[in-house]
Amino acid sequence: MRGLRAVIAAISVAAGSWVGLHPRDEPAPAVASEVTPKHAPAFDVPELWPHVETANAPGPLPWPRLNPEADMAKAWRLAEGPNRRPGDRRKLVTLTFDDGPFPETTPRVLELLEEYDVRATFFVIGRYLDGDDERARASRAVLRNVVEAGHLVGNHTYDHALLTTISRTQVLEQIDRGAASIERAIGKRPILFRPPFGGLDAFGQEAVQARQLDVLLWSVEAKDMQRDDTQAMFSDLVRQLVYNEGGVVLLHDIRWTSVKILKKLLAYLDARRYDPAHPNREGYAIVDLPTYLREVEASPPKRGARELRAAAKKAKPRERGTKSAKPAR
Numbered sequence: 001m002r003g004l005r006a007v008i009a010a011i012s013v014a015a016g017s018w019v020g021l022h023p024r025d026e027p028a029p030a031v032a033s034e035v036t037p038k039h040a041p042a043f044d045v046p047e048l049w050p051h052v053e054t055a056n057a058p059g060p061l062p063w064p065r066l067n068p069e070a071d072m073a074k075a076w077r078l079a080e081g082p083n084r085r086p087g088d089r090r091k092l093v094t095l096t097f098d099d100g101p102f103p104e105t106t107p108r109v110l111e112l113l114e115e116y117d118v119r120a121t122f123f124v125i126g127r128y129l130d131g132d133d134e135r136a137r138a139s140r141a142v143l144r145n146v147v148e149a150g151h152l153v154g155n156h157t158y159d160h161a162l163l164t165t166i167s168r169t170q171v172l173e174q175i176d177r178g179a180a181s182i183e184r185a186i187g188k189r190p191i192l193f194r195p196p197f198g199g200l201d202a203f204g205q206e207a208v209q210a211r212q213l214d215v216l217l218w219s220v221e222a223k224d225m226q227r228d229d230t231q232a233m234f235s236d237l238v239r240q241l242v243y244n245e246g247g248v249v250l251l252h253d254i255r256w257t258s259v260k261i262l263k264k265l266l267a268y269l270d271a272r273r274y275d276p277a278h279p280n281r282e283g284y285a286i287v288d289l290p291t292y293l294r295e296v297e298a299s300p301p302k303r304g305a306r307e308l309r310a311a312a313k314k315a316k317p318r319e320r321g322t323k324s325a326k327p328a329r
């Protein structure tokens with residue numbers, strides 16, 4: 001089974017659909033030349049990397065484009081996942097990791113994901129990848145390992161700025177410089193974007209739209225950057241997964257506490273894995289992002305549907321999923 005999965009993964013990688021990035025030599029779509037002058041980067045491209053053209057727009061997405069306007073309200077809703085059809089007992093989960101790569105912790109995250117045969121998405125900080133010091137070189141090597149393992153890489157800005165509090169020039173610089181750093185590290189330009197703290201105003205949305213980037217937010221989080229109580233954070237995650245019936249999980253691959261939570265989470269989900277042989281039993285399916293988004297397209301989330309189901313469940317003992325479990329944003 002393991003061998004078969006590896007073969008499938010290899011085929012998928014060969015097809016280019018797992019990487020979420022476009023090769024450098026792929027021609028940019030015609031629209032790129034129309035949109036780039038308006039948002040030309042306001043910073044100097046480092047001389048060290050003269051081949052980078054930061055104004056290149058990515059090509060078509062390898063998954064359905066569900067939110068081309070980069071509308072944030074819509075992005076939050078899409079992150080909740082597909083509206084489960086009657087009789088569908090699968091609860092879809094996809095994993096995302098922000099704020100790396102870290103040469104210490106990210107490799108352990110990769111090991112755990114490999115152990116459970118999971119493909120995830122990493123939103124990385126461009127600044128960590130720049131420079132000629134040992135740490136920057138190690139960070140670039142780790143990011144290449146992320147891609148080689150079949151995970152997706154997205155842009156999380158150049159140095160994690162809150163984009164709603166800086167100048168317009170700085171917003172563009174954060175997006176474009178982050179993308180350029182990733183492109184230099186792995187030779188491909190990210191098409192996924194996640195604004196730090198989930199903050200993106202109208203100008204930022206316009207910039208993201210012009211670059212044809214796909215905004216991905218999240219629906220399940222442990223606040224693992226602000227806390228250290230592993231068990232409590234894990235319980236929080238589980239409560240949200242129950243309430244949300246799966247979702248886009250946000251963790252950070254730069255803290256050992258987060259690695260511990262990931263280990264517990266993978267074991268938890270694996271023990272409750274959806275089994276096609278028993279289609280009447282509820283279970284979780286950990287899927288890659290393209291699969292998640294295709295299912296969202298096939299059955300878009302409905303406003304209020306989860307609240308109604310959670311309220312119905314609340315009446316039943318032993319199935320807790322309360323309103324208060326919804327993640328604060």
Ligand SMILES: [Zn+2]
Binds near residue numbers: 099156160196
């Ligand atoms: Zn972040």
